[in-house]
Amino acid sequence: MIPSSTQPRLILASSSSYRRELLGRLQLPFEAIAPHIDETPEPGEAPEATALRLARAKASAIALQHPGALVIGSDQVATLDGAQIGKPGDHARALLQLQTMRGREVVFHTALCLWDGRIIDPATAAQVENVQVFVRFRDLPDAELDAYLRIEQPYDCAGSAKNEGLGIALLERIESNDPTALTGLPLIALTGMLRRAGVPFFGTQNP
Numbered sequence: 001m002i003p004s005s006t007q008p009r010l011i012l013a014s015s016s017s018y019r020r021e022l023l024g025r026l027q028l029p030f031e032a033i034a035p036h037i038d039e040t041p042e043p044g045e046a047p048e049a050t051a052l053r054l055a056r057a058k059a060s061a062i063a064l065q066h067p068g069a070l071v072i073g074s075d076q077v078a079t080l081d082g083a084q085i086g087k088p089g090d091h092a093r094a095l096l097q098l099q100t101m102r103g104r105e106v107v108f109h110t111a112l113c114l115w116d117g118r119i120i121d122p123a124t125a126a127q128v129e130n131v132q133v134f135v136r137f138r139d140l141p142d143a144e145l146d147a148y149l150r151i152e153q154p155y156d157c158a159g160s161a162k163n164e165g166l167g168i169a170l171l172e173r174i175e176s177n178d179p180t181a182l183t184g185l186p187l188i189a190l191t192g193m194l195r196r197a198g199v200p201f202f203g204t205q206n207p
Contacts, residue, residue, distance in 0.1 A: 007200065008118065009069040013062040018164060019074060022185040028199065035061040035073070047084050048130050051077040051111035056126055059115035063125070066117065070197060073113040074185050078158040080106050087158050094149050094160040095142075098170070103139035106159060107132055110181040114193040127193045131186040133176040137161070140170065 012023050015034035023030055035058040041050045052075075059073030078085040080101060088094035111130045119125040148170060154162045161167035163174070164183050178186040191201070 008197075009066065010199070011062055011066060011069050011071045013058040013071050013073045016184060018183050019185045022180050022183060022187060023072070023190075025187065026191065026194075026201070028194075028201075030072075033062050033066075035059075037061055039075070041077075041084060047077040047079045047082070047107075048109045048111070050084065051075045051109040052113075052128055052130055055111035055113040056115075056128055059113040059126065060122070063115040063117045068117045070194075070199070071115040071117065072185075072190065073115065074111065076108055076110045076158060076184055078106055078108050080104065085159055088155050088160050090155055091149055091153075094155055095145060097160045098137070098140075098145040098149070099142065101137045101159065102145070103137065105134055105136045107134055108159070108182055110178075110184065110186055112186055112189050112193070114190070114197060116197050127196065129186075129189045129193070131176065131178045131181040131189055133174065133178075133182045135159075135163075135171055135175075135182065136173040138170055138172045145170075 010028055010030040012019060012030055012032040013035045014032060020032050037057050039054055054075035055073045059071045063071045085097060088097050109130055109132055114127045116125050152162060152166050154160050154167060161170045163171060174182060178188040180187045
């Protein structure tokens with residue numbers, strides 16, 4: 001832990017409104033800045049490795065621009081049978097994703113990085129963790145899947161289902177030790193990282 005008498009600047013390296021809402025629950029002052037990095041998986045890269053690399057890349061990109069800040073980076077990769085499931089981008093691809101996943105279990109890798117800009121050595125500046133979420137989709141007919149997509153239009157969402165919205169009706173079961181991980185920011189893991197970085201909660205300095 002790095003002792004500090006003042007609250008360090010906290011930055012969320014994301015343009016996601018869902019991650020901003022989740023971080024806001026901690027009632028800590030923060031800014032949100034989009035990192036603008038290439039999120040393309042590398043050839044042959046494992047899903048967990050992709051998520052961890054991108055979470056670290058997002059945090060480090062913003063940390064370079066804002067020295068001395070604590071920067072939070074997060075990335076999520078959905079997988080079915082070990083293969084990555086990307087963001088569909090349009091209705092047809094989203095419907096195909098849901099048809100493929102119905103009645104089956106999808107694993108979401110939500111990677112988290114807290115980059116401490118007060119630490120000079122980049123090799124030790126980052127705390128990283130991957131939180132897995134196991135989601136079983138209901139075996140629903142095409143008509144219901146199509147109707148859902150037309151209502152919520154989750155075309156920017158990996159797996160084509162937003163569990164924080166109507167997409168929860170597509171799911172049969174969610175298993176994880178960090179309940180906010182599926183939405184995109186695992187708060188249990190994050191609060192642990194922030195405590196280790198000396199960030200005070202409840203108006204007091206953490207032991």
